Amino acid sequence: MFNKIQKFILFDILKNRIVIAYTLLLAVLAWSVFSLEDDSNKGVLTLLNIVLLTTPLVSIIFTTIYLYNSAEFIELLLSQPVRRSKIWAGLFLGLFFSLALSFLIGAGIPILLFVPGKTAFILLVMGILITAIFVSLGSLCTILARDKARGIGIAILLWLYFSLLFDGLVLFLLFQFADYPIEKAMVGVSALNPIDLARIFIILQLDVSAMLGYTGAIFKDFFGMGFGAIIGFLLLCMWVIIPFLISLRKFVKKDL
Amino acid sequence: MIEIQHISKQFGKFQVLKDVNLTCAPGQCIALIGPNGCGKTTLIKSILGMVIPTSGIILFNGKNIASDYHYRHQIGYMPQKGRYPDNMTIGQVIDMIKDIRNTKSELDEQLIDAFRLNDIMDKKMMNLSGGTTQKVSASLAFLFNPDVLILDEPTAGLDPLAAEILKEKIITENKKGKLIFITSHLLSELDDLVTDVVLMQEGDIRFHMSTSLLKEQTNTTSLAKAITYLLKRDHVQ
Numbered sequence: 001m002f003n004k005i006q007k008f009i010l011f012d013i014l015k016n017r018i019v020i021a022y023t024l025l026l027a028v029l030a031w032s033v034f035s036l037e038d039d040s041n042k043g044v045l046t047l048l049n050i051v052l053l054t055t056p057l058v059s060i061i062f063t064t065i066y067l068y069n070s071a072e073f074i075e076l077l078l079s080q081p082v083r084r085s086k087i088w089a090g091l092f093l094g095l096f097f098s099l100a101l102s103f104l105i106g107a108g109i110p111i112l113l114f115v116p117g118k119t120a121f122i123l124l125v126m127g128i129l130i131t132a133i134f135v136s137l138g139s140l141c142t143i144l145a146r147d148k149a150r151g152i153g154i155a156i157l158l159w160l161y162f163s164l165l166f167d168g169l170v171l172f173l174l175f176q177f178a179d180y181p182i183e184k185a186m187v188g189v190s191a192l193n194p195i196d197l198a199r200i201f202i203i204l205q206l207d208v209s210a211m212l213g214y215t216g217a218i219f220k221d222f223f224g225m226g227f228g229a230i231i232g233f234l235l236l237c238m239w240v241i242i243p244f245l246i247s248l249r250k251f252v253k254k255d256l
Numbered sequence: 257m258i259e260i261q262h263i264s265k266q267f268g269k270f271q272v273l274k275d276v277n278l279t280c281a282p283g284q285c286i287a288l289i290g291p292n293g294c295g296k297t298t299l300i301k302s303i304l305g306m307v308i309p310t311s312g313i314i315l316f317n318g319k320n321i322a323s324d325y326h327y328r329h330q331i332g333y334m335p336q337k338g339r340y341p342d343n344m345t346i347g348q349v350i351d352m353i354k355d356i357r358n359t360k361s362e363l364d365e366q367l368i369d370a371f372r373l374n375d376i377m378d379k380k381m382m383n384l385s386g387g388t389t390q391k392v393s394a395s396l397a398f399l400f401n402p403d404v405l406i407l408d409e410p411t412a413g414l415d416p417l418a419a420e421i422l423k424e425k426i427i428t429e430n431k432k433g434k435l436i437f438i439t440s441h442l443l444s445e446l447d448d449l450v451t452d453v454v455l456m457q458e459g460d461i462r463f464h465m466s467t468s469l470l471k472e473q474t475n476t477t478s479l480a481k482a483i484t485y486l487l488k489r490d491h492v493q
Contacts, residue, residue, distance in 0.1 A: 008352045012341035071340035076396075077304045079333035079406075081326055246374050255267070255307040 005077065005087060009094025011065070019102050022058050026051075026106025034114040041206050044115055044123065048202050051127055052108060053196050056134045057159050063095050063138025064155040068148045080141075088139075088251045092244060096135045100128045119205045126198040129236045130231055131196045136244040143247040143254065166193045183218040190219075194239040197232055257282050257435050258303060258404065263312035265298055265459075272298045272310070274459040282403065285426070285436040287446045289483065292455035296439045297336070299456070300406055303437075304333055329359065332397035336408040338389050340381040346392055347377035350399070359400050367395040370421045386413045394422055398429070405429065408438045411445060423449060443480035453479065455486075 013019055013138035029050050063255035067074075070091070073163050077087045107127060135159055170189060174182070190196045204223055222228040258280045265273040272295045280286060288296050301307040303314060305321055305328065313320050316327040340349050354363070371391040381389070381459060390413045397405060407426070411419040426449055430436050438445055452472055457460040467479060474482040 004352070004355050008344070008348075008355075009341070010346075011481065012343045015343040069339075070341070072335065072337060073341060074304060075335060076333075076353075077268070077356070079304050079328060079331065079335075080353065081328040082356060083325055162273070253308065 006093040006097070010098050012153070013094060013098035014101070016098075018058075019060060019098060022054075022062075022099075023102035023106040025054070026103065028109070029054075030107045031112035032131070034110055037151050038059060040114050040116070044119060044206060047107070048123070048199065049109070051123075052199055053163060055103060055127060055130050056163060056195060059099050059131050059134035060138040060155045060159050061095075061143070061152065062099065063135045064141050064152050066095060067091065067139065067142040068151060071256070078256060079134070084252045085248060086246050090137055092135065095138075096132050099135060100131045103131055119202070122205050123151025123202055125252050126201055126236075129240065130194065130198055132240040133236065133243075136247070140247040143250045162193055162195050166196070170196075171243040187218060187222050190233050191232075194236055197236055201229075201232060257317060259315040260299075260303070260372050261313050261315070263299075263302060263309045263314065264305045265295075265307060272459050273302070275312070276459070276461055276462060278454065278464060280435055280437075282435050283433045284391065284452050285430045285438070285450045286454055287450040287456050287479075288437055288439045288456065289441070289443065289446075290462075294456045295459040296456055297408065300408060300437065300439065304328070304331065304406065329357070329400075330403040331416075332400060332402035332405045334390075334393045334397035334405075334407045334410055336412070338393035340389070340392070342380065342382035344381050346373055346376050346381065346384075349392065350377075350396065353396055353399070357400055361401055364398055364401045364443060367368075367391075367398050367421070367425055370425070371395060371418060387415055387418065390414055391418060394425075398425060403435075404435045404437070410438060410439075411442070412442070414459045419445075437476070443483055445480070447479045449480070453483070455483065 030047055033050070034040070034043045037046065051100050064096045074087065074091070078084065104124065104127075108124055111123055115123065138155055141155045141158065146155055170186075173187075173189075190200060200219055200223055204220055223232050258278075260276055260278040263273055263276045264271070276299060278299075282371045288299070290296055298307055302309050303321075305325065308322075310473075313322065315321070316330075319327065321327055325493045350368070371394075373391060373395060376388070381392075384392070390410075391425070394407075394410060394414075397407065405426075410422055410426075414422065423445075423471065426436060426438070430449075430451070436448065438450065450467055452464065452466050454464045465473075470482050471479070476485055
């Protein structure tokens with residue numbers, strides 16, 4: 001039954017105009033970036049910035065709006081003999097698979113064509129993880145606020161925080177504590193933002209990390225090694241799992 | 257068949273259900289009536305497991321529903337306002353629910369035929385009128401031959417012909433010994449359908465009695481008159 005709900009949601013979303021537009025947008029951006037840049041490394045960096053801005057935004061907002069609009073449909077599912085946790089997991093997986101698929105089709109094909117092996121692989125994995133993280137955060141927003149406008153507001157604020165405000169805060173801290181050796185602490189701070197984690201992962205792949213200065217060297221030292229990379233990957237997975245589990249717990253006890 | 261024992265439900269400070277007790281037997285067709293906000297929908301949703309009561313238990317065939325979701329195999333629910341995934345067609349929605357239910361028992365497609373849904377199976381849900389969506393909801397509620405039917409304002413939004421088809425269907429199923437719950441504000445419409453009336457007020461059940469007894473006691477001929485008589489008498493006292 002678990003697979004069934006997710007399958008039907010997936011087919012519903014794949015025909016959604018916004019998701020089709022998102023796929024096309026990614027495709028146009030990716031193809032044009034790689035056609036304009038001769039150096040595929042530079043292309044990856046440009047694309048990285050675009051992907052890290054659009055993918056979280058589309059994933060979190062689309063998830064939130066879709067879940068609010070499905071309120072009556074969720075009620076119908078609840079009146080069927082299905083476990084509540086299966087319904088929520090089905091919705092989450094349906095949303096995640098459809099958005100991940102449009103990322104793979106939109107950005108994945110040009111990446112595989114233009115970027116050499118390992119970097120392409122990491123770029124794709126990060127794109128999919130970021131999609132999962134923001135679908136998970138979107139589910140949490142929906143469950144935390146009963147009111148649609150407030151829920152979408154929280155979603156937009158979260159996106160704003162992770163894409164813009166967080167970096168500002170980190171920069172502010174860096175300047176304030178410039179006299180102290182905080183390079184190692186920065187590794188810890190970066191774990192608080194999945195977008196930054198994903199960015200670091202990819203930049204370290206590109207041999208441009210020298211531009212990051214001493215902190216970059218520390219990052220390279222930590223995330224570049226097998227052990228650090230695994231920790232970073234696990235942290236990203238936690239960003240998917242923890243918000244989802246909180247929303248799941250709340251959904252199971254929720255009155256609809 | 258369904259036993260509701262001391263159910264209370266609180267939303268924040270607001271107490272929606274106050275120690276509600278109700279016993280329903282197969283073959284009854286129960287009209288659940290009462291003013292807006294009296295807790296009808298909350299009571300229905302508690303039976304369906306959508307709302308989890310603050311205290312009290314609900315037994316379905318002697319089993320507590322809190323621990324087990326399988327009892328919903330025996331319930332057909334028609335919501336007041338159905339909404340389905342926009343991009344699915346009617347046929348896909350019906351197939352999906354069939355797939356989710358996964359029942360081996362025989363399907364009852366009489367309403368699908370009567371509402372002529374077969375001709376528009378390929379229409380997308382987002383393009384349907386409110387009335388047609390209600391027809392889909394009704395067909396889904398009856399499709400699996402459930403022992404209990406819960407219909408929330410079933411005829412609201414349906415055209416007179418479709419409403420008549422649905423009423424006929426409710427009567428036939430009721431005669432087969434199924435338990436049916438109907439909420440409605442249109443008392444005149446319920447007259448030839450229901451066998452029992454449950455009147456709710458401010459989260460409490462005022463009374464639960466059979467229609468014949470109610471008419472006898474109030475010395476009236478129709479349900480609408482009987483209820484108005486009772487409400488007026490209360491008002492005077």
